[in-house]
Amino acid sequence: MVSGDLGNVSLPSEWREARSWIERTGASVENTTLIPGNHDAYVREVVVTGAFEQVFAAYQRADLRLEADTYPFARLRGEVALVCANTCVPTGDLGAWGRVGEAQLRRVEALLAAPEVRARFRVLVIHHPPLMHRPPENRNLRDRVKLTEVLARVGADLVIHGHDHRDEFAELPGPEGRRIPVVGAGSASYAGAADRCSRYNIYEIDGPRVDVLTYAHDGTTGTFREVRRRTV
Numbered sequence: 001m002v003s004g005d006l007g008n009v010s011l012p013s014e015w016r017e018a019r020s021w022i023e024r025t026g027a028s029v030e031n032t033t034l035i036p037g038n039h040d041a042y043v044r045e046v047v048v049t050g051a052f053e054q055v056f057a058a059y060q061r062a063d064l065r066l067e068a069d070t071y072p073f074a075r076l077r078g079e080v081a082l083v084c085a086n087t088c089v090p091t092g093d094l095g096a097w098g099r100v101g102e103a104q105l106r107r108v109e110a111l112l113a114a115p116e117v118r119a120r121f122r123v124l125v126i127h128h129p130p131l132m133h134r135p136p137e138n139r140n141l142r143d144r145v146k147l148t149e150v151l152a153r154v155g156a157d158l159v160i161h162g163h164d165h166r167d168e169f170a171e172l173p174g175p176e177g178r179r180i181p182v183v184g185a186g187s188a189s190y191a192g193a194a195d196r197c198s199r200y201n202i203y204e205i206d207g208p209r210v211d212v213l214t215y216a217h218d219g220t221t222g223t224f225r226e227v228r229r230r231t232v
């Protein structure tokens with residue numbers, strides 16, 4: 001699961017390079033699911049023409065999709081359902097904020113409630129965090145309160161997001177007093193400080209229990225090693 005960003009300034013050449021990078025990992029298009037980040041939606045024309053989606057179509061092939069719109073879409077993989085929404089809009093003001101939007105909020109709720117999804121472990125995947133970890137407002141999800149209201153009504157078993165480029169953990173209220181774990185994934189390509197350098201998460205799901213294993217790049221050995229294991 002790749003929760004964006006794939007590029008920096010929404011250039012198809014960046015996305016093609018990112019696609020080859022994913023291909024070089026050996027990950028199949030069937031088992032790799034991908035959504036854009038705000039850097040993949042800098043320019044209105046890019047969003048309108050669906051340029052990003054054309055490059056990554058194979059990674060967004062839906063098992064379930066409501067209406068003709070690209071987002072949200074669901075991929076069903078064994079006992080897991082990935083519901084993937086797009087929070088990225090061309091902000092036009094150099095901000096990094098995002099928005100789910102009313103129409104997509106309705107479809108997210110409907111997809112999370114769909115029988116094929118409800119029968120599985122439901123994971124909502126978005127780029128922006130559904131709550132503010134890092135201010136200011138102009139880099140966060142503008143309608144995050146509405147999204148949390150949807151989640152409180154319909155529920156989900158896990159929310160995964162990107163955007164903040166660091167490991168983050170939180171919880172949101174679900175229906176009937178249940179809690180929904182929220183996990184922010186760090187950057188897969190960052191080459192700086194040890195606590196943020198290139199990393200990925202593995203989620204081990206056993207019933208309602210989720211263990212998040214974080215693997216980070218070790219500059220000394222040139223390999224990835226487990227740096228944290230946390231039950232959420």
Ligand SMILES: [Fe+2]
Nearest residue numbers: 005037038163
């Ligand atoms: Fe981002």
